Amino acid sequence: MTTHPHPTWPHALLDTTAHRPVPFRQFVLKVHGRCNLDCTYCYLYQGPDHGWRDRPARTPDRTMRRAADRIAEHVRTHRLDTVRIELHGGEPLLTGPDPVLAYAAAVREAVDCHVTATVQTNGTRLTARALDRLAGADIRVGLSLDGGRAAHNARRTDHAGRPAWPAAHAAAQRLAARPESYAGILCTIDLAADPLDVYRSLLALRPPGVDFLLPHANWDRPPPGMPSRPPGRHRPQPTPYGDWLATVFDAWWDEGRLGTRVRLFQEITGLLLGSPSRAEAVGLSPMAAVVVETDGAIEQVDSLRSAYEGASETGLDVFRHSFDQALRHPGVAARQLGERGLADECLGCPVGKVCGGGNYVHRYAPGTGFRHPSVYCADLERLVRHIAHRLERTSRAAR
Numbered sequence: 001m002t003t004h005p006h007p008t009w010p011h012a013l014l015d016t017t018a019h020r021p022v023p024f025r026q027f028v029l030k031v032h033g034r035c036n037l038d039c040t041y042c043y044l045y046q047g048p049d050h051g052w053r054d055r056p057a058r059t060p061d062r063t064m065r066r067a068a069d070r071i072a073e074h075v076r077t078h079r080l081d082t083v084r085i086e087l088h089g090g091e092p093l094l095t096g097p098d099p100v101l102a103y104a105a106a107v108r109e110a111v112d113c114h115v116t117a118t119v120q121t122n123g124t125r126l127t128a129r130a131l132d133r134l135a136g137a138d139i140r141v142g143l144s145l146d147g148g149r150a151a152h153n154a155r156r157t158d159h160a161g162r163p164a165w166p167a168a169h170a171a172a173q174r175l176a177a178r179p180e181s182y183a184g185i186l187c188t189i190d191l192a193a194d195p196l197d198v199y200r201s202l203l204a205l206r207p208p209g210v211d212f213l214l215p216h217a218n219w220d221r222p223p224p225g226m227p228s229r230p231p232g233r234h235r236p237q238p239t240p241y242g243d244w245l246a247t248v249f250d251a252w253w254d255e256g257r258l259g260t261r262v263r264l265f266q267e268i269t270g271l272l273l274g275s276p277s278r279a280e281a282v283g284l285s286p287m288a289a290v291v292v293e294t295d296g297a298i299e300q301v302d303s304l305r306s307a308y309e310g311a312s313e314t315g316l317d318v319f320r321h322s323f324d325q326a327l328r329h330p331g332v333a334a335r336q337l338g339e340r341g342l343a344d345e346c347l348g349c350p351v352g353k354v355c356g357g358g359n360y361v362h363r364y365a366p367g368t369g370f371r372h373p374s375v376y377c378a379d380l381e382r383l384v385r386h387i388a389h390r391l392e393r394t395s396r397a398a399r
Contacts, residue, residue, distance in 0.1 A: 029086065035090040039156050044305060063296040074322070083111065119139055122164060147187065214379075216359075217306070223375060265387065345372075358376055
């Protein structure tokens with residue numbers, strides 16, 4: 001396991017002296033620090049960072065109230081008119097909806113602005129009664145699935161090896177019947193699964209949107225199905241993930257399913273047409289999300305934990321520090337630099353402003369930090385060029 005003397009060091013390799021902080025608008029609030037599933041590919045519980053073992057299994061009420069007060073302070077300081085809270089885990093519904101409801105209520109009572117609340121769940125604890133209570137509190141529900149069939153979700157099992165799919169599928173059916181509460185589906189790509197089968201099986205669950213996620217990987221731990229190699233572009237490279245996504249894009253585009261949001265495709269399409277990005281996967285917009293752990297620690301986004309132990313840590317907590325202090329952390333600043341935070345190879349790349357160097361964590365290499373192209377560089381270029389080509393063809397046909 002790669003360890004480092006201090007978690008800020010790789011981010012400090014970037015020049016953040018000209019950083020102009022952008023306030024946080026998304027607060028990821030950990031409700032539970034444990035999960036009832038034991039997915040083999042989980043970067044949080046199967047990855048290099050085991051810090052979760054030292055934290056409370058559930059967020060105490062005192063921590064919830066203090067986090068809510070800190071969010072309210074941030075809202076007042078920056079005169080924000082709306083914020084998003086994402087209730088996460090582990091599995092946030094591990095002991096039922098009560099802790100989720102309590103956390104959302106604490107924030108809404110403290111904050112003097114509109115609060116959009118979503119809980120992200122594996123679905124196994126989303127009973128009809130739990131959904132009723134979440135809907136009654138105006139908390140939308142997002143599902144994490146690997147596809148819309150049992151075979152796609154074979155890696156999602158509980159700690160006794162029992163499949164999660166039957167309960168998750170039941171949750172998806174309940175949500176499909178309550179579209180006002182259905183936030184959508186997060187799906188991590190598995191190259192072994194047929195892309196069209198995965199896509200169409202997810203559509204059958206009637207989500208308002210789907211977000212396809214690249215497995216968290218870096219130059220030290222390459223993605224499944226791709227060889228280990230030193231950081232850099234080093235073309236030609238295979239593009240299995242780009243090919244997978246391009247196949248799904250064509251189905252989405254050609255079948256006229258644009259009413260079902262596919263976030264990655266919409267982000268890239270918007271960027272090609274000149275709109276700013278709103279996601280960390282692509283584009284150059286500043287990262288405006290922060291995490292509060294079950295012990296009140298203020299952290300960067302969880303995906304950083306897939307790089308090395310302590311990568312998401314800031315050394316701050318809601319009891320002693322404000323979110324404005326977190327904005328000055330080198331890791332947060334590095335993700336708000338935009339083009340100034342990119343590797344030289346990305347600055348010279350024709351699609352660099354669209355892919356934005358890819359997800360920050362996918363750029364990591366031991367000893368040299370995050371100023372590299374994404375380990376998915378070739379895949380992202382393949383997808384961006386493919387979408388640009390399809391847009392150009394559509395535009396020509398419309399003339």
